[in-house]
Amino acid sequence: MRNRICWRTLFLLIVSLLTLSNTGYSQGERFEKLKKLRDRFDADGDGRLSSEERANLQKFLQGLRQKPQSEDIPASLILGKTGLYGDVPGRFTPKVIESHELPDERRGKVIPLRITFPAETGSYPLIVHCHGAGGSKENGEPLVTHWVSHGYVVIQPTFGDSISNLTPQERLQFESIGDFVSSAKVTLEWKNRPDDVKAVLDSLTLLEKTFPELEGRIDTTKIGVSGHSYGAHTTMLLSGMTMILPANQTISLKDDRVCAAVMISPQGPGNAIQAKSYSTISPPTLIITGDNDGTPQPGKSDLKGEWRKQAYDGLKPGDKYLLWINDAYHNFGGISGSSWSGAGPSAPDQVLLINSTVIAFFDAYLKKIPEAQEYLKSDAMKKHAHGLARMNMK
Numbered sequence: 001m002r003n004r005i006c007w008r009t010l011f012l013l014i015v016s017l018l019t020l021s022n023t024g025y026s027q028g029e030r031f032e033k034l035k036k037l038r039d040r041f042d043a044d045g046d047g048r049l050s051s052e053e054r055a056n057l058q059k060f061l062q063g064l065r066q067k068p069q070s071e072d073i074p075a076s077l078i079l080g081k082t083g084l085y086g087d088v089p090g091r092f093t094p095k096v097i098e099s100h101e102l103p104d105e106r107r108g109k110v111i112p113l114r115i116t117f118p119a120e121t122g123s124y125p126l127i128v129h130c131h132g133a134g135g136s137k138e139n140g141e142p143l144v145t146h147w148v149s150h151g152y153v154v155i156q157p158t159f160g161d162s163i164s165n166l167t168p169q170e171r172l173q174f175e176s177i178g179d180f181v182s183s184a185k186v187t188l189e190w191k192n193r194p195d196d197v198k199a200v201l202d203s204l205t206l207l208e209k210t211f212p213e214l215e216g217r218i219d220t221t222k223i224g225v226s227g228h229s230y231g232a233h234t235t236m237l238l239s240g241m242t243m244i245l246p247a248n249q250t251i252s253l254k255d256d257r258v259c260a261a262v263m264i265s266p267q268g269p270g271n272a273i274q275a276k277s278y279s280t281i282s283p284p285t286l287i288i289t290g291d292n293d294g295t296p297q298p299g300k301s302d303l304k305g306e307w308r309k310q311a312y313d314g315l316k317p318g319d320k321y322l323l324w325i326n327d328a329y330h331n332f333g334g335i336s337g338s339s340w341s342g343a344g345p346s347a348p349d350q351v352l353l354i355n356s357t358v359i360a361f362f363d364a365y366l367k368k369i370p371e372a373q374e375y376l377k378s379d380a381m382k383k384h385a386h387g388l389a390r391m392n393m394k
Contacts, residue, residue: 041076041386071345073333076386077352083384085375086359087352090150092118097211099137102157104199111196112137112158115207116148117217125222125366126204127154128197130231132265132336133181134163140228141337146355152362153218155200159193161186161230177340186230193234194253197225201257222366226262226358228336229295235263236311240280243272252280260365262358264288265330268307269314278314284365286321287312288354290328290389292344312392319365321376322392323357325350353389357381 041053056076080088094116101110114137118124127147131139137156144154158164163171163180174180201223208214227235237243239261240254251272261283269275289308305324312322325332329344333351336343363372381391 043078043081043386045383073345073347073349075348075352077349077388079352082352082356084353084356084380085372086150086363087356089146090359092120092149092151094145094148095119095213097214100207100210102200102203102207104196104203107195107199111199113200114138114156114158115153115211115214116144116156117153117214118148118151122151122217123219124151124153124217125224125362126218126220127152127224127226127362128200129154129156130193130197130225130227130234131156131159131162132227132229132231133161133186134177135228135231135336136162136164139336139338142351143226143335143355143358147359147362150359150363151367152224153214157196157200159189159196159234161189161193181230190233190237191251191253193230194237194255197234197238198255201255220257222259223257224260224262224362224366225258226264228264229330232263232266235261236266236278236281239263239285240282241273242277242280244274244277245272254280254282258283260284260286260362262286262288262361263311264332264335264354265293266308266311268303268310275310275314278311279316281315284319284361285315286323286357286361287315288323288325288332288357290325290332290350292327292329293332294330294342315394317394320394321357321361323353323381323389324392325353325389326387349388353385357391 041056042049043053044050056078077084077087095118097113097115097117100113100115102113103110129140129144131137137158140156144156148154166185174183180186204218204220208216208218225235225238227233237253238255238258240252243251243253245251261281263285266287266289267273269277287309289305291305293305293308295303305328309322309324312320328347328350329342331339331343332354333345333347333349335351335354339346360372360375363369364376376391377393381389
C-alpha cells in the first residue's frame with residue numbers, strides 16, 4: 001500500500017519535481033526529496049494522500065512558486081494536528097516586564113532583564129534563557145512566548161557581549177557580525193555570563209519584592225536553563241561542563257540549582273572545550289542542532305551540525321536527548337526573532353519542532369508530567385515529524 005500513489009498525487013509530485021529542478025539537486029537527490037515530500041504530507045501514514053493532504057501539499061508548492069527568490073520554507077505541519085506534544089500555545093496568558101536593571105552589588109554592575117510570566121495566579125517553574133553572542137534580552141520571543149503559555153516563568157538577561165551595549169562609534173570597529181563575535185568583547189565574557197545567571201537566581205526573592213505581580217509566581221525548586229549558540233555555551237557551563245585550560249588546569253562553573261538544561265547550537269570541541277569536557281554535565285539535557293547549523297566566526301565555515309553534535313556524543317548516558325532538525329541553519333527558521341546574513345531561511349516547522357520538544361522536555365523534568373516523560377521516550381518524532389527531524393536519547 002505504501003508505494004501506491006493515485007494520479008492526483010502523482011501530478012503534484014511531478015509539479016514538485018519541476019519546482020526542485022532549479023535547486024541544484026542531482027536527479028537522484030530530487031527523487032529522494034520527492035519521496036520525503038510525499039511522506040511529509042501523508043499525515044495518516046497510509047501511503048496515499050487524501051484530498052486534505054493533497055491540498056496541503058499544493059499549498060506548500062504554491063508558496064515555493066510564488067516566492068522563487070525567497071529562501072523562506074512554507075509550513076507543512078498543521079498546528080493542533082501534528083500529533084506532537086505541546087505544538088499549540090498553552091492555556092496561560094503571557095505578561096511581560098519589558099525591562100528591569102537588576103543590581104549586582106557584589107560585582108558592581110547591573111544586569112538588564114526581561115521577565116515574561118503567566119498572568120494567571122499560580123506557582124510556575126523558572127527558565128532562564130540565554131541569548132547568543134551579540135544578542136540581547138529581546139531575542140528568542142518565538143520561543144519564550146510559547147513556553148510561558150504552557151506555564152513557565154522566563155527570565156532573559158542581557159549579557160556584557162550584547163551589541164546593544166556598544167556605542168555607535170564602537171560598532172564601526174566591526175565590519176561584520178563574524179568579526180564582532182570573534183572579538184575580545186565577546187570571547188572574554190564566557191565566565192561573566194554564568195555569573196550573571198547565578199546573580200539572577202540569587203535575586204529571585206528581590207525580584208518578587210520589586211514586582212508584586214511576581215509574588216508567589218516562581219517555584220524556586222524547579223529551575224531550568226536554556227540558551228542558543230553562545231547562550232548554549234553558558235548553559236553548558238552552568239550544567240557542569242569542565243573547561244580545560246593550559247597545564248590541565250580545569251574550571252567548573254556548575255550551579256546545582258539547575259534541574260534541566262536545553263542547549264540549542266552548542267559548541268563542539270575546541271580551545272578549552274575537549275571531548276571529555278561534556279562528561280561532567282549532570283542535569284537532564286536536551287541538545288538541538290541540524291545539518292547547516294554553522295557559525296559566523298571567520299575561518300570556521302566548516303563547523304556545522306556534526307561538530308555541534310559532538311557535545312551530545314560526549315554526554316554520559318542518562319536523561320540526555322538530541323533533537324536533530326534536517327536542513328536547519330543556525331537560526332532554526334527564526335527562533336531568535338531576528339535575522340542576519342547566514343541565519344538561514346524562515347521555517348515555521350522548525351520553530352514548531354523546537355517549541356514542542358522543549359515543552360515536552362521541561363514538562364518531563366521540571367513539572368514531572370508522566371505524559372511528557374512517556375512522550376520523550378516514544379517514537380513520536382519519527383511518527384509525526386514527517387521526516388523533518390529525529391530524536392536520539394541515551
